[in-house]
Amino acid sequence: MSTQYVMIGAGPAAQSAAKVIRTADKDGEIVFITREETLPYSPVALPYLLDDMKSDALFAKGQQLLKDLNVSFVTGKEVAGVDANGKQVLFSDGSSQAYDKLLVATGASPIRIPVEGLTEEDTFVFRTFADYERLAANCCKGGDVLIYGAGLVSVELAEKLSHSGYNVTIVVRSHLLRRYFSPETVATLQKMFADKGVNIISGTTIASAKKNGGKYAVTLSNGETKDFDALVMALGVTPNLVQGLEVAGGGIKADQWLAAAEDVYVAGDVAAPADYTGTTYEPCPISPEAAKQGKIAGRNMTGEKQRYDGWVSMNYFRIFDENLFSIGEIEGQTKLDCEILSTGSDNKTLKLLFDKDVLVGVEGFGQKEAHPGVFAFLIRNRVSVGDNKELLLNKPRETALWLMQTYREEHKL
Numbered sequence: 001m002s003t004q005y006v007m008i009g010a011g012p013a014a015q016s017a018a019k020v021i022r023t024a025d026k027d028g029e030i031v032f033i034t035r036e037e038t039l040p041y042s043p044v045a046l047p048y049l050l051d052d053m054k055s056d057a058l059f060a061k062g063q064q065l066l067k068d069l070n071v072s073f074v075t076g077k078e079v080a081g082v083d084a085n086g087k088q089v090l091f092s093d094g095s096s097q098a099y100d101k102l103l104v105a106t107g108a109s110p111i112r113i114p115v116e117g118l119t120e121e122d123t124f125v126f127r128t129f130a131d132y133e134r135l136a137a138n139c140c141k142g143g144d145v146l147i148y149g150a151g152l153v154s155v156e157l158a159e160k161l162s163h164s165g166y167n168v169t170i171v172v173r174s175h176l177l178r179r180y181f182s183p184e185t186v187a188t189l190q191k192m193f194a195d196k197g198v199n200i201i202s203g204t205t206i207a208s209a210k211k212n213g214g215k216y217a218v219t220l221s222n223g224e225t226k227d228f229d230a231l232v233m234a235l236g237v238t239p240n241l242v243q244g245l246e247v248a249g250g251g252i253k254a255d256q257w258l259a260a261a262e263d264v265y266v267a268g269d270v271a272a273p274a275d276y277t278g279t280t281y282e283p284c285p286i287s288p289e290a291a292k293q294g295k296i297a298g299r300n301m302t303g304e305k306q307r308y309d310g311w312v313s314m315n316y317f318r319i320f321d322e323n324l325f326s327i328g329e330i331e332g333q334t335k336l337d338c339e340i341l342s343t344g345s346d347n348k349t350l351k352l353l354f355d356k357d358v359l360v361g362v363e364g365f366g367q368k369e370a371h372p373g374v375f376a377f378l379i380r381n382r383v384s385v386g387d388n389k390e391l392l393l394n395k396p397r398e399t400a401l402w403l404m405q406t407y408r409e410e411h412k413l
Contacts (some may be wrong), residue, residue: 003028003219006089006097008079008242009105010040013268013290015065017284017298018102022069024302030192031072033079033089033097038061038129041074043107044287047160047171049132079106081243084261090244101263101301104245104252105294108237108269110153115231116208122216124232126157130164138214139230142166146218146226148206149234150176152315157188157234159319162198169199169228171206171220182331182351185365192320206231223276237272237343239283248272250283256307258297265301267293276310276380288373312380316372322347322365325372328379329353329361336360341393352393359392367396374400383407 005021007014010032018030032040040062049055066073082102089097110125124135139145142165147154150172162168170176170193175186190200205224209231211217239251244259246253251272252260258273260266268290272281289311290323299306316325316363331340331353338353338360349369353361362375374397377383383403385392392399407413 004031004098004100005029005103006018006031006033006099006101007103007105009103009107009268010034010036010062010073011107011268011290012042012287013105013271013294013297014103015040015062016291016294017105017267017301018065018071018293019070020298021302024299024304028302029072030069031097031099032066033074033077035076035078036128036130037075040065041129042126042287046126046132047128047156048349049158049162050136050166056128073090079242082245082261082264084244084264087263087345099263102265103297103301104242104260104264104266104270105290106240106242106270108239108283110233111235111238112233113235115206117210118216118231122209122211122231124230126153126232126234127237135230135232139166143167143229144227145169145230145232146216146228147232147234149236150174150178151234151236152177152180152317153236154234155319156317157232158193158198159196162196163320167197169201169226169321171201171204173203173205175202176200178245179333180326180330181324182363183328185349185363187367188347188349189324189380190317192322196320216257231235237269237285239285241270241274249280251281251283253281254308257300257305257306258293259300265297267297269275273308274310276312280311284313286314288316289314309380312376314372314376325362325364325366325367325370327362327372327375328359330363331361334361339389341389343393350393351394352389354385354389357386357389359383359385364396371398371400374404377404378407381407 025365035273039059041058080092081090110127125131147170158168204220207219207221209216209218216228216231249272252266254266254271254273258265269285296306305320314327336355342351348366351363359378
């Protein structure tokens with residue numbers, strides 16, 4: 001009798017799990033279940049639809065994956081909970097789905113806050129294909145868009161909207177990306193946006209708004225009132241929890257095998273495994289980590305026993321053709337007494353944070369030759385840098401690869 005592998009979700013975590021499952025089990029039944037009404041896609045690609053990407057391209061890989069891996073695909077199903085004892089996924093319409101092995105990869109949903117004078121339906125978010133369709137239908141190119149928020153979604157959305165001809169204003173309570181980068185990098189980023197015509201209003205919030213036809217009159221806490229065609233909330237996300245599974249750090253708690261219960265695994269933005277230090281259980285909502293977790297969970301669903309070595313906070317993206325990344329500890333936010341080495345100019349900088357001889361944080365801007373994934377390996381495995389700190393700073397790519405390779409050889413990885 002074949003094994004039935006059920007995935008709640010169809011994003012990067014579920015897709016990665018399905019690939020390794022099908023490699024190990026040619027006959028098992030794989031089922032994707034999603035509340036959306038579209039083919040599988042990667043949410044990180046959504047902003048490119050605002051530029052020159054076509055929707056067919058967004059769904060092409062997902063459609064091919066369903067065919068190549070022989071995956072059954074169920075859409076429009078809202079999950080109400082999981083009965084781990086009875087091995088059933090419970091849906092809000094009263095129906096259920098049996099499973100032998102289950103992956104919960106429900107992702108996360110945008111955070112909304114109430115705005116005086118507006119209903120929730122008056123504002124926009126940007127997390128799903130349906131969100132993109134709604135924004136595109138209600139705000140034409142050349143329109144005035146207000147983005148409220150200082151995080152990664154806010155920055156990426158602003159860059160794509162600006163590049164596509166929208167007039168963009170970002171309102172932030174403090175500064176852009178302050179949780180992810182040092183003040184110097186934030187200042188450089190804000191100058192880049194200003195040079196591209198993006199208006200950033202810092203140190204204020206939205207006090208109230210009034211919708212008149214297709215326009216929004218928005219009053220800020222600093223007393224300014226401005227008119228916009230769309231108001232987009234980009235205030236972060238909250239995990240899509242599933243009733244019946246233990247919660248930790250805001251997500252579904254996962255052990256070292258990414259198991260949440262017997263024969264139930266969890267991966268992606270909803271998963272709350274331990275970080276690389278083993279002390280903090282909370283989600284790490286970035287696409288590469290979702291894919292990695294999905295791959296490990298998929299292997300364990302087929303009977304392997306692969307440990308998850310913990311997440312490292314890592315952010316990487318491109319803005320106006322410049323790459324930025326931050327990994328691990330951040331200057332000004334870390335609780336460690338770090339030694340900090342830095343080098344560079346206005347358009348190319350690198351900052352390394354050390355706890356004694358161990359690299360614990362990296363921040364880069366314009367470092368096209370550096371490899372963030374290798375830095376993450378060094379941090380996750382607490383690789384000793386020894387006397388090579390300056391070498392790592394001045395030749396980051398070659399030195400980081402050498403340190404990683406040496407560690408792998410010594411530990412027979």
